[in-house]
Amino acid sequence: MIETAPDQPAASSSWSIQCRVLGALLIREMLTRYGRHNLGFLWLFVEPMMFTLGVTALWTATKSVHGSDLPIVAFALTGYSSVLLWRNMPGRCIGALWANLALMYHRNIKVLDVYLARVLLEFGGATISFATLSVLFITLGLLKPPEDMLQVVGGWLSIAWFGTALAIWIGALSHENELVDKLWHPFSYLLFPLSGAGFMVDALPHQAQEIVLYIPIVHGVEFVREGYFGSRARAHYDLGYLLSFCLVLSLFALMQVRKVARNVVPE
Amino acid sequence: MISLRDVHKVYHTRHGNKVVLDGVGFDLKMGEKLGVLGRNGAGKSTLIRLISGAELPTSGTIERHMSVSWPLAFGGAFQATLTGIDNIRFISRIYNQDFERNLAFVEDFAELGPYLREPVRTYSSGMRARLAFAISMIIEFDCFLIDEVGAVGDARFHARCNFELFQKRADRAMIIISHDAAYIREHCDRWAVLHNAKLTLYDDFELAYGDFRIQIGLDPQPVDDQRPVTSRRALVETSQHRSLQDERFMMLAREGDWRRDAGQWSLSEESYAAALALYPYERSRWGQHGHVTRANGLHARAEASYRTACALGVPVQDVHDFWVFTMAGQSVDPQRWPLRGYVAGPASSQVPGRPDVELFARILWCEDRTDDGDIVDLLRNNATCDELLSAMLQDQRFDAAHPGWPKIVRTDQNPVRPSDGPRALPQADAPDGDEEESVAGWIRDICVIALPESEQDETQISLSKIRTMENAWPILASAGAFSDWPLTQSFLRDMAGSQTESRSQA
Numbered sequence: 001m002i003e004t005a006p007d008q009p010a011a012s013s014s015w016s017i018q019c020r021v022l023g024a025l026l027i028r029e030m031l032t033r034y035g036r037h038n039l040g041f042l043w044l045f046v047e048p049m050m051f052t053l054g055v056t057a058l059w060t061a062t063k064s065v066h067g068s069d070l071p072i073v074a075f076a077l078t079g080y081s082s083v084l085l086w087r088n089m090p091g092r093c094i095g096a097l098w099a100n101l102a103l104m105y106h107r108n109i110k111v112l113d114v115y116l117a118r119v120l121l122e123f124g125g126a127t128i129s130f131a132t133l134s135v136l137f138i139t140l141g142l143l144k145p146p147e148d149m150l151q152v153v154g155g156w157l158s159i160a161w162f163g164t165a166l167a168i169w170i171g172a173l174s175h176e177n178e179l180v181d182k183l184w185h186p187f188s189y190l191l192f193p194l195s196g197a198g199f200m201v202d203a204l205p206h207q208a209q210e211i212v213l214y215i216p217i218v219h220g221v222e223f224v225r226e227g228y229f230g231s232r233a234r235a236h237y238d239l240g241y242l243l244s245f246c247l248v249l250s251l252f253a254l255m256q257v258r259k260v261a262r263n264v265v266p267e
Numbered sequence: 268m269i270s271l272r273d274v275h276k277v278y279h280t281r282h283g284n285k286v287v288l289d290g291v292g293f294d295l296k297m298g299e300k301l302g303v304l305g306r307n308g309a310g311k312s313t314l315i316r317l318i319s320g321a322e323l324p325t326s327g328t329i330e331r332h333m334s335v336s337w338p339l340a341f342g343g344a345f346q347a348t349l350t351g352i353d354n355i356r357f358i359s360r361i362y363n364q365d366f367e368r369n370l371a372f373v374e375d376f377a378e379l380g381p382y383l384r385e386p387v388r389t390y391s392s393g394m395r396a397r398l399a400f401a402i403s404m405i406i407e408f409d410c411f412l413i414d415e416v417g418a419v420g421d422a423r424f425h426a427r428c429n430f431e432l433f434q435k436r437a438d439r440a441m442i443i444i445s446h447d448a449a450y451i452r453e454h455c456d457r458w459a460v461l462h463n464a465k466l467t468l469y470d471d472f473e474l475a476y477g478d479f480r481i482q483i484g485l486d487p488q489p490v491d492d493q494r495p496v497t498s499r500r501a502l503v504e505t506s507q508h509r510s511l512q513d514e515r516f517m518m519l520a521r522e523g524d525w526r527r528d529a530g531q532w533s534l535s536e537e538s539y540a541a542a543l544a545l546y547p548y549e550r551s552r553w554g555q556h557g558h559v560t561r562a563n564g565l566h567a568r569a570e571a572s573y574r575t576a577c578a579l580g581v582p583v584q585d586v587h588d589f590w591v592f593t594m595a596g597q598s599v600d601p602q603r604w605p606l607r608g609y610v611a612g613p614a615s616s617q618v619p620g621r622p623d624v625e626l627f628a629r630i631l632w633c634e635d636r637t638d639d640g641d642i643v644d645l646l647r648n649n650a651t652c653d654e655l656l657s658a659m660l661q662d663q664r665f666d667a668a669h670p671g672w673p674k675i676v677r678t679d680q681n682p683v684r685p686s687d688g689p690r691a692l693p694q695a696d697a698p699d700g701d702e703e704e705s706v707a708g709w710i711r712d713i714c715v716i717a718l719p720e721s722e723q724d725e726t727q728i729s730l731s732k733i734r735t736m737e738n739a740w741p742i743l744a745s746a747g748a749f750s751d752w753p754l755t756q757s758f759l760r761d762m763a764g765s766q767t768e769s770r771s772q773a
Binding site: 017020021023024027028031032035102104105106107108109261262263264265266 | 356
C-alpha cells in the first residue's frame with residue numbers, strides 16, 4: 001500500500017508532525033479570522049496597534065498621572081502592549097475547543113494544539129504590534145531605544161508565558177463550564193488597572209506596593225520597563241515569584257487540558 | 268488489526284449516568300468488513316468515534332495496528348467560512364500529503380466546479396456531502412469508518428462512492444453503521460447488532476437481521492411529534508414525517524425495497540403492507556406497493572394502490588403510466604375511470620383511498636378484510652370520501668351488520684357528554700401489545716376523519732368507547748360523526764324518514 005497514514009509515529013517524527021499540525025492550524029485560524037479580503041492577515045497586528053495607538057493618544061491628551069518622569073508615550077506603549085499580550089490570549093482560548101470539536105476526528109490534532117495555535121497567533125500579533133510601534137516611535141524621536149534589549153525580550157516572554165498558561169487553563173476550564181466565560185470578562189477588566197499597565201509600583205504608597213506585588217503580572221511589566229528605561233524606571237519586581245507562578249499555573253493548565261481531552265465528545 | 272477489549276463508555280448527563288457501551292470487544296483484521304446494526308441512539312456513532320480515536324473509552328482498551336479513518340462522508344471537519352480549496356489544503360497539511368494531487372482528485376470527484384473557490388457555507392447539503400466524501404478519499408487509510416453514507420446525494424454519486432470504496436479499496440478493513448440493513452448485507456462479511464449497550468457479533472446476516480428485527484418490534488420508540496391530528500388532511504400530512512421517524516415503519520419499508528430489488532414481489536408486498544398497516548396514510552409507499560403488486564400480476568390490487576397514492580398526494584404523472592398498464596391488464600378503458608389527484612379541503616370532498624374504504628368497511632360492514640375487487644370498484648366510482656361513505660351505507664352489507672338502523676340507537680338518544688367518560692386517549696394509558704396497537708390505530712384514524720375538528724372532547728370520548736367494529740358505528744353516529752358530509756347526511760335523513768314512516772304505518 002502506498003502513502004498509508006502511519007498510526008503511531010516514531011518519536012523522531014513526532015516533532016515534525018507537531019510542527020506541521022500547529023502550522024496548519026495557525027494558517028487555518030488566520031484565514032478564518034481575517035480572511036483574504038482587504039488587509040487580510042495584516043489585521044493580526046494592525047488591530048492591536050490601533051488599540052495601543054488609541055490608548056497612547058488618550059493618555060497623552062489627558063496627561064495621565066503615572067507617578068514617574070517617564071515620557072507618557074513610552075509608558076503607554078510598554079503598559080498597554082503587555083496588557084494586550086496577556087489579556088487577549090485567554091479571551092481567544094475561551095470556547096476555542098467548542099468551535100473546533102470536529103477537528104478531534106483527526107488523531108494528530110490534540111486538544112492542546114487547538115489552544116496552542118490560538119495562543120501563538122495572539123502572541124505573534126501582540127509582538128509584531130509592540131515591535132512595530134517601538135520602531136515607529138523611536139524613528140519619530142518620541143522614544144529612546146531600549147536600554148537593555150535582552151531584558152525587554154525576557155520580560156516580554158515571561159508575560160507571554162503567564163498569558164499562555166492562563167489562556168490554556170481558562171480555555172480548558174471554559175469547555176466544561178460556561179460560567180468561566182461570564183466571569184473572565186469582569187475579572188480581566190478589573191485586573192487591567194491593577195496589572196501595572198497604568199502605574200509604576202514605585203509611585204504607590206508602601207502599603208499598596210506590597211499588595212500590588214502579589215499580582216504576578218505586575219512583576220513582568222516592571223521588568224520590561226526596567227529593560228526599556230533602565231534605572232530611570234526604579235522598577236520593583238521578583239522574577240522568581242513570577243516564573244514560579246507561571247510554572248504552577250502551567251501545571252494546572254496542562255492538568256485541565258488532560259482532563260478535558262479525556263472526556264471530549266466530538267460532534 | 269483493530270482490537271477492542273472490554274470497552275465501556277458512560278456519559279454523564281443531567282438525568283444520571285447513561286451506559287452507552289458495556290463490555291464491547293472484537294477484532295477486525297485487514298480486509299474484513301463489519302456491519303453494525305442498531306436502533307436510533309443505540310450508540311453506533313459513539314462506537315465509531317471511539318474506534319476513530321476522537322473520543323476515549325471510559326474503560327477498556329482499543330488497539331489500532333492499522334491507520335483508521337475519520338467517520339466517512341462526515342462534513343463537520345470543514346471550516347464553513349473557508350473555501351473548499353482551503354479545506355483541502357488544511358487536510359493535506361495535517362496528513363502531510365501533496366496538495367496539488369489532492370486538489371486534482373477532489374476537483375474531478377466532487378464536481379463542484381468554481382464552487383471549490385467559494386466558502387463551504389455557501390454549498391448545498393449535496394455539495395457538502397460530495398466534498399466531504401472526496402476529501403475522505405484523499406488519505407489512504409487501512410480501515411475506513413463509514414457512518415450512514417447513503418444518507419445524502421443522488422444515485423450517480425452513490426454509485427461513484429461505492430466504486431471508490433468497495434471496488435478500489437476492496438482490500439481495506441471497514442466498519443459500516445447504517446439503518447439500511449440491505450446496504451450492510453451487501454458490503455459486509457461480518458455483522459453485529461448493538462442493543463442495550465451490548466454488541467453481539469454474527470457471521471450470518473440473516474441471524475443478525477432477525478435479532479435486529481425483534482428488537483425493533485419489541486418496544487416502539489415514542490414519536491417526537493405529539494401534536495394531535497384533527498383532520499384527514501392533517502393525518503395525510505403528518506403520516507409522512509411520523510412514519511420516517513418510526514423505526515418499525517422504516518425497517519419494514521426498507522425490507523420491502525430490498526426484496527423488490529431482488530425481484531421477490533410477494534415478499535416485498537408483504538413488507539410494504541406491514542409498513543402501511545402502521546401508517547395507512549403514508550402516500551409514497553402506496554406507490555411502491557402498487558409497483559410490486561403490478562409486477563406480481565395483481566392488477567386490481569395495484570390499481571387500488573396507485574389510486575390511493577394519488578389520492579394521498581403523489582403527483583398523478585408519477586404513477587400514470589404504471590396505472591394505465593394495470594388498467595390494460597384488467598382490460599378496462601382508463602378513460603372511463605380517470606385517476607384522481609389529491610384535493611385539499613374538508614374530509615368529505617377529498618379523494619378516497621384504500622385505507623378509507625377499509626376504515627368504512629370496518630365501521631359500516633364490520634368487515635376486517637375487504638376484497639380487492641370491491642375496493643377497486645368503490646375507488647373508481649366515488650370521487651370523494653362523502654360519495655364513498657354514502658355508497659357504502661347503501662350497500663346491503665351495512666343492513667346486514669346493523670339491521671334496522673337507525674332504530675337501535677333510538678333507545679339511547681342522549682348524546683355522550685364530555686364528563687361521562689375518561690378523557691385520556693386509549694393509547695396514552697396502556698402501551699399494550701401489537702394487537703391492541705393496531706386496533707387503537709384504526710379507531711384513532713376513523714375518529715379523526717369522522718369527527719369535526721372543533722369537537723376534541725367528543726373525539727376522545729368516542730376513542731375511549733370504541734372497542735370493536737360492532738359498536739363503532741353507533742357510537743360515532745351518536746357523537747355526531749360525519750355531520751358536515753352532505754351526501755351521507757341526506758342519506759341518513761332519508762333512511763330515518765323512511766323508518767318513521769314505516770313505523771307510523773305499523
